Amino acid sequence: MAWLTFAPALVVLGCAAFPDEQSARVAGESIVAQAYPGMPEVLTRRAVQDPPQRICSKIGPGKITQEEAAEVIRLSRASIKYPASGKLVGDWKTGAALAYSGVGTRVRDGKVEKVKENGALCSNCHMLDPREVNAGNLGPSLAGYGSQRGSTDAVTQYTYERIYNAWAFVPCSNMPRLGANGHLTPEQIAHVVAYLIDPQSPVNRK
């Protein structure tokens, strides 16, 4: 009867044999490589990770080392480009339309949606104009952003860079690297900066 006592233990041991993290990663990457058959290479390339994305995909909080965080910040800082005009503040009304637009770069039937320009996606995750209730909360509220911070050159540059590549400031934050990933142009980002800091903008109106 001794084997009866051991049988459950053996079953438990058998079940516990999950693949290690490296094997799971290899299997996962092979699965990604096969997930989009027949799609044009320009689209399947989107599913290939760049080095910061790889670092930022670790499972569970607190798994990223100091060195890795520093590497993400270094790569992200190096990615930031500025408008050819050098102007980091555009037109807040243009920025308002962009901030509330969630369109652009989505794929259906192997084709990228046709839009005049990509939206900046801000209101999907942030409150901006405090009177507009249709706003997400994945990111912090930005209502009063400019009235709290002013519109000095330092604030302007920080805001521009933060939108261009958020990971230069908070490595692996939830926020998309909108400029670095090519979703927004430098000029579009300058318009959004204006929407956030201009005293006339609804974001800052009392």
Place this chain on the structure above:
Amino acid sequence: MRPDFKSSRHPRPRSLLRIRALRAVAQRARAATTVACAVACGAALAQDGKVDPLAVGRQLLAEDNPGELWVQRGEKLFHAKRGPRQVSLEQCDFGLGPGKLTGAFPRLPRYFPDTGKVQDLESRLLTCMVELQGYARADIVKGAFSTLDHDSDMEALASFVASRSNGMSMNVQLDHEKEREMYKAGEYLFHRRSGPTDFACVTCHGDEGKRIRLQELPNMTDRKQIQAVVSGWPAYRGTQSTVRTMQHRLYDCNWQMRLPDLDFASDMSIALTTYLNYSGNGAVIQAPGVRR
């Protein structure tokens, strides 16, 4: 291959089934407003004591779940002799033996020796429609999601098979090595960031009380919330006037993440579903559910 999706994003109700479904809901809602509101409003009280009007609507819809019509259609399709070989799906093996439906869905995804693969409900139905009934795989995949002009057999069949386990608990086992591989791959993929938005599943589904605009996001790292999700898929989706499967749910998340069209019955979808369903073990199946 992926389903033909032209103009299918928000199909308006057009088939008789859908019109009947909506009419039934409307009638029931009118007739029962007084009684139902007393019940529903009570259940729909938010934490701050205010009535959540969306929750009232959801509850009214759930009481007269239009998804039942997909179950009925699925049952007819399941038993009908169809396809090039003119046979029914009664010999389809969902893991408990040919034709055994009760208790099969809560064990999915699982490893199937005949295909050598871990399969979910939809990919297993696909196998049976091809191997038993003789359909071309590409044709089934092309029609797997309902559109304005086409009612998906897959969505009806999945509703029927899942509903046969209503009241039972999700119970994915991971006994087979390949199931454990799929689970771990799914966990990896859930956290894998990519694409122009740098999103992983966990970006939006990893914290409490989060919304995209006004749409609430379940926290898929919390067992109770995972269970609430897995108990109700396939689901009748009010915004789309049809039942959608988990395959479609993942396809749509993929779309929002700006990734290319996710292949139907891909290992990507099955790995994520294995991770999800196993994490939601214990959830009481009530399929089809009712969703936005």
